[in-house]
Amino acid sequence: MTRRLSSLALAVLAAAPNTAASPEVAGQFAYFRGGTLWIASRPGQPAQQVANSRGAVLQALSPVDGTLAFMTGPGGTDIHAQRVPPLRPWLSRAPYAKSVLVSSVVPGPTFTTVRARWLRWEGDGHALIAGSDGGNAGWNLVKHKTFLPNPSALYQSTSRSGQVITMLGSVQSPADVGVMLYGPGARPGTEVFTRRLPRNLMAALRDAPQPAIREFLGDLDPRAQADDVSWTVTSPQVTRDGQRVYFASNAGYGVGSAGTTTSAVFEADVREVKLRALGWLGTFVGSVLEVTPSPDGKKLLILVARHDSNAQINTFAYVADLGHKNVRELIVAQAPQGTLTVLNSSCWLADSRTVALSVAYPYPEDLNPKSGFEPAASGHTLFVKDAENGKTLHRVPAATGVTCGPK
Numbered sequence: 001m002t003r004r005l006s007s008l009a010l011a012v013l014a015a016a017p018n019t020a021a022s023p024e025v026a027g028q029f030a031y032f033r034g035g036t037l038w039i040a041s042r043p044g045q046p047a048q049q050v051a052n053s054r055g056a057v058l059q060a061l062s063p064v065d066g067t068l069a070f071m072t073g074p075g076g077t078d079i080h081a082q083r084v085p086p087l088r089p090w091l092s093r094a095p096y097a098k099s100v101l102v103s104s105v106v107p108g109p110t111f112t113t114v115r116a117r118w119l120r121w122e123g124d125g126h127a128l129i130a131g132s133d134g135g136n137a138g139w140n141l142v143k144h145k146t147f148l149p150n151p152s153a154l155y156q157s158t159s160r161s162g163q164v165i166t167m168l169g170s171v172q173s174p175a176d177v178g179v180m181l182y183g184p185g186a187r188p189g190t191e192v193f194t195r196r197l198p199r200n201l202m203a204a205l206r207d208a209p210q211p212a213i214r215e216f217l218g219d220l221d222p223r224a225q226a227d228d229v230s231w232t233v234t235s236p237q238v239t240r241d242g243q244r245v246y247f248a249s250n251a252g253y254g255v256g257s258a259g260t261t262t263s264a265v266f267e268a269d270v271r272e273v274k275l276r277a278l279g280w281l282g283t284f285v286g287s288v289l290e291v292t293p294s295p296d297g298k299k300l301l302i303l304v305a306r307h308d309s310n311a312q313i314n315t316f317a318y319v320a321d322l323g324h325k326n327v328r329e330l331i332v333a334q335a336p337q338g339t340l341t342v343l344n345s346s347c348w349l350a351d352s353r354t355v356a357l358s359v360a361y362p363y364p365e366d367l368n369p370k371s372g373f374e375p376a377a378s379g380h381t382l383f384v385k386d387a388e389n390g391k392t393l394h395r396v397p398a399a400t401g402v403t404c405g406p407k
Helices: 199-207 211-219
Strands: 029-033 036-040 056-061 068-072 088-092 099-101 116-121 127-132 135-140 145-147 156-158 165-168 178-182 190-194 244-249 261-269 274-277 284-293 299-309 312-321 326-329 342-348 354-360 380-386 392-397 400-404
Touching: 029 056, 036 056, 036 068, 056 116, 056 400, 068 116, 178 244, 190 199, 199 211, 199 261, 199 274, 211 261, 244 284, 284 342, 299 342, 312 354, 342 400, 354 400, 380 400
Parallel strands: none
Antiparallel strands: 029 036, 029 400, 056 068, 068 088, 088 099, 116 127, 127 135, 135 145, 156 165, 165 178, 178 190, 244 261, 261 274, 261 284, 284 299, 299 312, 312 326, 342 354, 354 380, 380 392
16 A cells, blocks of 8 residues: 555554464565564464565565565665666565565566666556656566556556456546546456436435434535535445455545544446445545455455544544444544654455554644654554454554555
8 A cells, every 4th residue: 555645543453462474364465664674473483584675665475475565766765756876677486585576577677677666566456557747657577667556556456367457547648637447358448437427426325224314415505516526536445255345435525624524435347347435334524545355355445534623634544344234433533742644554354354554743833844753664564464363463664655565
């Protein structure tokens, strides 16, 4: 998952005990620490330093086979700076004692370096995509060819088979407010909904009987809905099996201070392109950052930022069980007195019951132009949390940029 730019506050992470991982916990995860990359086969097991990863600033674990892709740059590289230096892409496979340049796997002069700001795998693990200000670069590791990815590649999600793709936008433009669906098979791009044609979204809300959704509907103003700036939509995420897509939207409710709005969570059936509101979740006040399905597609991780004051933005993490139709707050309470909290990254582990989160608690005065308005990497802690009971199973100090892979 890419780094979130807003300052956030997560609950009880710092105070949770460092308990041992249970035998059921499984799944690889990788992170940055001390200027290099580390990978652990599961929480509680010793992490291994990845070869040739000194100077790594971007990384992504393949959800299929655990291949670790990363990009290295000169010392002090900041991918959020106004200009990013050329970065070299690498690949490392288990046991991660050796890393090779991507150009040795996908030969040719194209994309030997990229001024990248993000890096991600396609859901089927066949292609690696890096995004820069000048466009996106792609490497197909099956065909051993480079390619030019969709301009919206950062905001798209792909099923494990590669047959289903969902992304923000409309048929006319990826910049439009809406959600697109491609596949399965040769089915062309289909609009799940758009701001100009919101009837599917509105019908889903009207079909939800819950009082919170009824109240939400009553507060919607058609005049606000007609304006793009009134809308928020999270990047849609498809389940690994390609059967369902999840996202949150405020349906044009309007956006207030620091992105404050009210949103509902939606589920789209891929085959029928039928949309429904998950009314049993109610609505979320604040700014929904992510709605991420677990690898088995049975749970959702929902991150919501709430603006409490000019100096404090709290983030709340919820885990929704889609089968039992219940939701629990994974993280409760406030950040330490006088601090903000920055959520650096998060992901589901492969066991679908464990979540990894990297978080820091800086004082507001520490976030200034000199620091790039970011806490130091050493100020973060990586927590692995049991999504079912909220317990901390593992922690790693000074760890950032966590991504998760297969078992």
